[in-house]
Amino acid sequence: MTRPDHDLVVVGGGPAGLSTALFAAHRDPELRRRMVVLEKEPYPREKPCAGGLAGRADRALASIGVTVDVPSVWATGMSVALPEGGFFRRDPRGRRIGRVVRRVEFDHALAEQARARGIAVRDGVKVLRIARDEGGVTLETSAGTLRTRALVGADGVGSLVRKELAPGVATWRAQVLEVDTEPVDSDLPRDLWHFHVVDPDFVGYLWDFPTIVDGRPLVCRGAYHLMLPGTRADGEDLAARLGRRLAELGLDLGRCKKKRYAERGFSPFEPVAGPRVLLVGEAAGVDPITGEGIAQAILHGALAGPWLADRLRTGDLGFEGFPAVLARAGVGIDHRVRHELAHRFFGPSRVHYERALLAIPDTITLGVQYFGGLSVDKALLARVGLAIVRQGFAPRRPRDPAHGGTHA
Numbered sequence: 443m444t445r446p447d448h449d450l451v452v453v454g455g456g457p458a459g460l461s462t463a464l465f466a467a468h469r470d471p472e473l474r475r476r477m478v479v480l481e482k483e484p485y486p487r488e489k490p491c492a493g494g495l496a497g498r499a500d501r502a503l504a505s506i507g508v509t510v511d512v513p514s515v516w517a518t519g520m521s522v523a524l525p526e527g528g529f530f531r532r533d534p535r536g537r538r539i540g541r542v543v544r545r546v547e548f549d550h551a552l553a554e555q556a557r558a559r560g561i562a563v564r565d566g567v568k569v570l571r572i573a574r575d576e577g578g579v580t581l582e583t584s585a586g587t588l589r590t591r592a593l594v595g596a597d598g599v600g601s602l603v604r605k606e607l608a609p610g611v612a613t614w615r616a617q618v619l620e621v622d623t624e625p626v627d628s629d630l631p632r633d634l635w636h637f638h639v640v641d642p643d644f645v646g647y648l649w650d651f652p653t654i655v656d657g658r659p660l661v662c663r664g665a666y667h668l669m670l671p672g673t674r675a676d677g678e679d680l681a682a683r684l685g686r687r688l689a690e691l692g693l694d695l696g697r698c699k700k701k702r703y704a705e706r707g708f709s710p711f712e713p714v715a716g717p718r719v720l721l722v723g724e725a726a727g728v729d730p731i732t733g734e735g736i737a738q739a740i741l742h743g744a745l746a747g748p749w750l751a752d753r754l755r756t757g758d759l760g761f762e763g764f765p766a767v768l769a770r771a772g773v774g775i776d777h778r779v780r781h782e783l784a785h786r787f788f789g790p791s792r793v794h795y796e797r798a799l800l801a802i803p804d805t806i807t808l809g810v811q812y813f814g815g816l817s818v819d820k821a822l823l824a825r826v827g828l829a830i831v832r833q834g835f836a837p838r839r840p841r842d843p844a845h846g847g848t849h850a
């Protein structure tokens with residue numbers, strides 16, 4: 443076999459791949475000469491996604507001097523509608539918790555940031571085949587053959603790299619359908635993201651996220667359906683469900699451009715690393731309970747990039763240690779907690795979790811602060827902790843109208 447011509451090849455130029463490259467290059471600037479990101483689509487490329495970007499991901503990027511300046515709708519809070527009631531919560535100090543971006547713009551701008559830092563990002567190059575051997579990894583691509591010492595699979599939900607690493611069906615799969623519509627009178631203020639979780643038989647939720655498309659203030663609305671292990675994709679007619687919700691809002695799904703896509707949830711029991719190969723972002727799996735994946739992808743890259751740079755320097759390319767590193771890191775803990783919550787929330791005790799949320803709406807205030815990467819209010823944390831210990835799952839209306847309230 444020929445000697446590798448690259449130290450690191452990253453397959454996939456979405457948030458996971460680009461942030462892995464950016465953070466790796468930040469740790470070891472020399473690596474830029476021997477690293478390439480391969481993206482099969484030419485930028486700007488579409489990715490079906492509501493574009494709800496958590497502030498904690500922007501903060502992680504900012505920690506290495508990367509700011510992604512694209513049209514955004516800023517959020518300060520979240521709203522939840524449950525079968526027995528609904529409420530919204532903002533950060534009590536009115537801080538921004540995230541923004542809605544258009545992926546076609548965000549990913550392109552992030553790729554340009556990587557290029558501006560001297561990272562080779564080759565778009566329009568598709569990886570077709572992967573073969574590992576003791577001396578490296580060979581990639582056949584639409585633009586020729588590459589050989590690398592190490593490979594990152596950041597190639598999203600249908601990851602080719604994952605299939606090479608660990609063929610098999612994912613435990614958590616989800617299907618998602620979204621549309622962009624005009625705003626309607628009953629929409630909430632545009633700084634709130636709304637989660638509609640009103641049907642106890644639906645394993646998923648519907649959402650309304652204010653967005654901006656070519657300068658027009660629109661609302662991205664969609665339906666997320668988690669297929670519990672053992673269930674089938676065709677068990678749920680997502681278009682009918684979204685159609686009914688749009689009709690309630692006076693909108694017609696038939697007049698909207700529908701975007702349908704799959705998602706893969708993280709499971710701690712599925713491999714994320716093997717000799718010379720590491721998976722990041724949705725290739726490894728994202729949040730199964732909500733399908734949130736942009737921040738997970740960026741934070742996963744922020745962890746994997748420097749770790750890989752160090753391994754490439756020492757030549758220790760087994761990568762067996764990465765799952766333990768991931769498990770201890772914030773993003774890995776986040777993954778495991780959400781994996782556990784998905785089982786619990788969508789299980790037989792669902793009604794208790796819903797009632798607990800209604801009884802202690804400040805759980806969402808804390809969630810909002812965590813989501814935004816903001817300092818968490820310690821007094822609030824203590825109050826919520828105490829309430830969780832005390833509460834008997836009795837629904838109670840939330841108070842504090844300044845930063846939250848109930849839905850009419």
Ligand SMILES: Cc1cc2nc3c(=O)[nH]c(=O)nc-3n(C[C@H](O)[C@H](O)[C@H](O)COP(=O)(O)OP(=O)(O)OC[C@H]3O[C@@H](n4cnc5c(N)ncnc54)[C@H](O)[C@@H]3O)c2cc1C
Binds near residue numbers: 481494596
């Ligand atoms: C409808 C929908 C709405 C969503 N809304 C949100 C939201 O509001 N907030 C949120 O946080 N998450 C959301 N998500 C999830 C989020 O979009 C993903 O989790 C996120 O994009 C994962 O990032 P990634 O970089 O891992 O993968 P991707 O963004 O999918 O990037 C993978 C890249 O790899 C490229 N690629 C694939 N195969 C190859 C190959 N063989 N060769 C070269 N390149 C290849 C692809 O073209 C793609 O650009 C949503 C998902 C869906 C489907």
